Amino acid sequence: MHLSRDTRLDAGTTRGNGSRLARAPASLLITLLMLSLLTPTNPLWVEAACADLPTLLSDHAHCELKAAQSALSLLARYAGEFPCLVAPLGALAKEETEHFTMVHAQLTARGLGMGLPASDGYVTRLAAAARADHHADRSPLMDKILVAALIEARSCERFQLLSEHLPDAELRKFYADLMTSEARHFTLFSSLSAECFGRAETRARLATLATREAEIVEHPPFGPQVHG
Ligand SMILES: [Fe+2]
Numbered sequence: 157m158h159l160s161r162d163t164r165l166d167a168g169t170t171r172g173n174g175s176r177l178a179r180a181p182a183s184l185l186i187t188l189l190m191l192s193l194l195t196p197t198n199p200l201w202v203e204a205a206c207a208d209l210p211t212l213l214s215d216h217a218h219c220e221l222k223a224a225q226s227a228l229s230l231l232a233r234y235a236g237e238f239p240c241l242v243a244p245l246g247a248l249a250k251e252e253t254e255h256f257t258m259v260h261a262q263l264t265a266r267g268l269g270m271g272l273p274a275s276d277g278y279v280t281r282l283a284a285a286a287r288a289d290h291h292a293d294r295s296p297l298m299d300k301i302l303v304a305a306l307i308e309a310r311s312c313e314r315f316q317l318l319s320e321h322l323p324d325a326e327l328r329k330f331y332a333d334l335m336t337s338e339a340r341h342f343t344l345f346s347s348l349s350a351e352c353f354g355r356a357e358t359r360a361r362l363a364t365l366a367t368r369e370a371e372i373v374e375h376p377p378f379g380p381q382v383h384g
Pocket residue numbers: 220223251252255337
């Protein structure tokens with residue numbers, strides 16, 4: 157996995173939380189550190205996800221759609237004020253839409269269908285945590301970008317777990333490939349925040365939001381959804 161120099165510096169700010177990270181298997185530790193994540197996913201999630209492929213794939217398909225929609229929503233609200241977002245987020249929306257079609261093909265190949273979209277409690281709680289300590293002198297866009305960065309980061313970690321533990325060899329390869337995309341998207345959002353709001357501000361806020369993210373992700377239940 158390749159991450160930019162900016163992102164490696166960001167990740168370095170979170171290394172003080174050694175006790176949680178010590179629980180991570182060695183293969184996951186580097187991923188967590190590079191992505192600024194402070195705690196590994198509970199192994200109960202891996203069990204739940206591997207045991208319910210229809211729910212996992214259907215939820216994943218919706219996650220890709222939501223990622224594309226979220227990128228477009230950011231453009232709708234902020235493209236005028238921050239034109240530097242247009243090219244990268246336009247390309248991201250296109251890529252996430254392609255991911256949706258790829259996940260949908262995996263469902264179809266297994267004779268599975270897509271369920272209705274469900275609310276994502278993890279994303280809702282993370283966005284609420286960012287709003288809870290929002291300061292008037294900080295642009296709401298910065299928090300939206302960094303929340304998106306952390307969602308990409310956690311998805312990357314979970315796709316690595318799926319690439320290592322799913323019984324289906326084709327899906328293990330599928331998730332290993334998607335994992336690199338999620339890591340790249342984390343880098344994209346982190347870099348956009350640094351470009352728009354400065355590296356020091358980005359580093360500090362990312363560290364705070366990563367602490368909130370760790371508290372949220374450690375909270376059960378651990379269901380088969382991507383962010384379950
Ligand atoms: Fe994606």
